C-alpha cells in the first residue's frame with residue numbers, strides 16, 4: 001500500500017542524505033520526496049511517499065525515528081489528511097490545440113502560466129491521481145516536459161505535527 | 164575564562180570526559196591535534212601500525228570495559244583505513260568515537276590532497292556523525308558524540324574535523340559541557356508496564372519456555388538481574404554468540420549458545436519451545452536459520468532497546484521497547500512470590516532437554532590419537548582449563564572462532580570478545596591489545612587462525628613499543644578453514660583459494676619483533692607450551708599450534724532449514 005510519511009527533522013547539513021541513504025541502504029522504496037524549511041528555521045519538513053506492506057512500513061518508520069536528526073514523524077495515510085502536489089507541464093499548443101489545452105486546463109482548474117506561439121505551460125495542483133489524469137488527457141496533444149514537486153501533505157483537523 | 168585552540172580543546176575535552184586511551188595514527192590533517200596531545204600527559208595515545216587496528220583496539224577496550232573507545236586518524240587514507248573497524252563496531256553496537264582529521268574547510272570539495280568525504284563513506288555504518296564547522300563548537304559536539312555513542316543502543320560516532328578548526332592561532336572559550344540534550348534523541352529508560360505484565364503472565368503459564376538473550380543484556384549491565392529472573396523461574400536459557408557470558412555457562416540452566424554452530428540442545432529447545440523470551444537479541448539470520456520455519460509452536464516476547472529490532476525478521480507477540488536492565492527488574496518484581504503454573508509440564512520439558520544433552524555428551528568431536536594431529540577443540544579445552552575459564556578471550560573469524568566459543572566456557576560477561584555481526588578477520592589481535600592495556604593483570608588471549616592473524620600482524624610492532632603482553636593462540640590448520648569447510652560441504656571439496664601456501668615461519672617472524680614463539684605439533688608439547696605462555700602476564704607469547712586441517716565445526720545448521728535441522732558430524736544429521 002502507498003503511504004505518505006511526513007518528517008520533521010533538524011535543518012542540518014547531511015540530514016537529508018541520512019534519510020535518503022536509509023531508504024537505499026535498507027532497500028525501501030521512494031516514490032516521491034520533497035523537503036523545505038518550516039516556519040521554525042531550525043526544522044525542515046520532509047514528505048516521502050513509499051509503497052510497502054505493513055511490516056515494511058513499520059520498519060521504515062522505526063528506522064526513520066532512529067535517525068538522530070529526525071525529531072518527529074507521522075504516517076499521514078493512517079488518518080484523514082490532505083495531499084497536494086504541484087505540477088508544471090509544457091504542452092504543444094498549435095492551432096486548434098490551443099483551445100483544447102485551455103479548455104482541459106479549465107476543467108482541471110489548472111492555469112496556463114506561460115505562453116509562446118507553439119507552447120503552453122500549465123500549472124496544476126491536486127493529489128497525485130488528479131495530476132496523472134491531467135497528463136493522460138494531454139497525452140494525445142503532446143506533452144513536452146513535466147516537472148512535479150512530489151506529494152506534500154498535512155493531517156486534517158486540530159492535530160499538528162510540531163515540537 | 165579559558166581560551167584554547169580547537170586542538171587544545173580536543174585534548175582537554177578528552178581529559179575532562181575521562182578518556183584514558185586514544186588509539187590512533189597521525190597525518191597532515193590531524194597534526195594540530197597531535198601537537199596538542201604532545202603537550203599533555205593525561206590521555207595516553209597508543210600508536211598503532213594501521214588505522215583498522217586502532218578501531219579494533221578501541222572496540223576491544225569498549226567491549227571489555229563498557230566505556231566508549233576513542234580513535235584518532237587523519238583524513239583520506241587514515242579515515243578510510245578505519246572503515247572496517249567502524250562497521251565492525253556498528254554491527255555489534257559498540258560505543259566508539261572516531262575523530263577524523265579533514266582537509267581545511269576552504270579545500271573541501273576540491274579533491275584536495277588526502278580529502279575523502281568520510282561522513283558520506285561511513286553514513287550507513289555509524290550511529291551518527293558530525294562535522295565541525297567552527298572551533299567553538301568542539302566541546303559540545305564532542306560531548307554529543309560521546310553521549311550518543313554510549314547511550315540507548317550504543318554505536319560508533321564519527322567526528323570530522325577540518326584542519327583549520329584546530330589551528331593553534333585561533334582561540335576560543337573552553338567550558339566542559341556537563342550536560343547534553345538533544346531534542347530529537349530520547350532513548351527509552353523503561354518498558355511499558357502493561358506489556359511487561361502480559362509477558363510475565365505468559366512466562367508463568369509457559370510449559371516449554373526458553374530464555375534467548377543477546378549482547379544487549381551485557382551492554383545494558385543487566386546480567387545480575389537476568390540470572391535472578393532465570394533462576395527464580397528455573398527455566399532454560401540460551402544466549403547468542405554476542406551474549407556469551409551474560410549467564411554462567413557452567414550453570415545447569417544454561418544450554419550454551421544457539422544458532423548456526425550453537426549447541427544441539429539450544430537449537431532443539433528453541434525449535435520445540437512454546438514460549439521464547441528474547442532479551443537484547445535481534446533474531447539475526449545466523450540464529451534463526453529459515454525464519455519461515457523458525458520455532459513453529461512458540462509465542463515470542465521480545466525485549467529490546469531498539470524498536471527497529473523488534474519484529475524486523477520475526478514477528479513478536481509481546482513487543483517491549485526498553486533497556487534490558489529495567490525491564491528485567493520489573494519482571495522480577497512481578498514474578499516475586501508467584502510460581503510457574505505448570506510444574507509437571509516444566510519437569511517434562513527439562514527431561515526432554517536433559518535427553519538432548521545426553522544424546523550429545525561425549526560425541527561433540529572425535530579425540531585424536533597421539534599419532535594424529537591435535538584437534539582444535541582439544542586445544543581450546545586446554546586453554547580454558549589452564550586459564551581457569553577466566554581469561555579475556557578475543558577471536559578472529561573462522562573455525563577457530565567457533566571452536567573458541569564452543570569449548571571455552573564463560574561464566575562472566577565481557578570476557579568473550581568477537582566480531583559477531585560483521586565477522587571481521589583481523590579483529591582479534593588488535594582487540595586483545597586494547598583489552599590488555601586496561602586489564603594488565605588478566606590473561607588476555609587472542610585465539611586466531613593463520614589466515615586471520617596475517618590480516619593484522621603488523622600490530623606486533625605496537626605491542627613491542629607499548630609492552631603489551633597478550634597471548635596469541637594460532638590454530639594453524641594451513642588453510643582458510645571455514646571457507647574450506649563450506650567448500651567441502653557445498654562445492655564437492657573444490658578448495659578454491661582456501662589453502663594458505665607459503666605461510667611464514669611464524670616463529671622467526673615473532674622473534675624478529677623480540678617476542679617468544681612456540682611451535683606445537685605433538686600432543687605432549689601442548690600443555691607445557693601453554694603453561695610456559697601463561698606463566699607470565701607481561702610477556703607477549705605466540706603459540707603456533709598445528710591442528711588437524713580436516714576438522715569441521717559441528718553442529719552446523721542446514722541452510723534454509725529450521726533451528727533443529729543440523730549436521731552433527733561429517734556423517735550424521737538430525
Ligand SMILES: Cc1ncc(C[n+]2csc(CCOP(=O)(O)OP(=O)(O)O)c2C)c(N)n1
Pocket residue numbers: 559560561562563564586587588589611612613614615616638640642643644645646
Ligand atoms: C576480512 C574478511 N575477509 C574474508 C572473510 C571470509 N572468511 C570467513 S572465515 C575465513 C577463513 C579464516 O581462516 P583462518 O583465519 O585461518 O581461520 P580458520 O577458519 O582456518 O580457523 C574467511 C576467509 C572474513 N570473514 N573477513
Ligand SMILES: [Mg+2]
Pocket residue numbers: 561612613614638639640641642643644
Ligand atoms: Mg586457518
